[in-house]
Amino acid sequence: MKGILFALAGGFFLTFQSVANAAISNGIGTWQAATMTQFTGFVLALAIVLALKDRSYRNLPQVPPLYASGGMLAAIVLFSNMTAVHRMGVTLTIGLFLIAQLITAVVIDTKGWLDMPKKNIGRSQILGVALMIAGVIVLKW
Incomplete structure (x- = not known):
């Protein structure tokens, strides 16, 4: 049940993020909006990790580089999403x-x-x- 709720929340927030990112990119540019989105997401995630006192980030050296680089894909996702929202x-x-x-x-x-x-x-x-x-x-x- 939790998985379903998280999936629904993810879809809900992805839609709002798509609209917000497209609006932001109108004012500052698509790659700039992607940068801002990635940065603010990083800040929030870091704040949550610090608040939870979760130290599992120490295991990062054990993560294969392919998977550790997944955030780079998010930049492409954001750019693609904003561009598509503007066009379609x-x-x-x-x-x-x-x-x-x-x-x-x-x-x-x-x-x-x-x-x-x-x-x-x-x-x-x-x-x-x-x-x-x-x-x-x-x-x-």
Whole structure:
């Protein structure tokens, strides 16, 4: 149940962040807005780590560099998201982002990439992705 709540909260806040970032980028530029977003996110995350007195960051040297560099992907995500919102609007952007995430997740699950356990993907999961695609097509009209 907690996982569902966190996933819903993530989607909720991602949508608001997309709108806010697009508005910010109008005034200061897209890469500048991505920089500001990354920095303010860092400050908040650091404050939470310090408030919780969580010292697990000491294990960072044990994290493979590929995974430790994940924050760099966030800069690309932010830039892509802001640019898409400007060109297509929030609804279509989020819909297409979700489809891209689902397709990528299906591939990662079926292949077991990035140290994830392999999972069988059945017809119902493929149908779910197809319905998402159909839904975005309907939204586009």
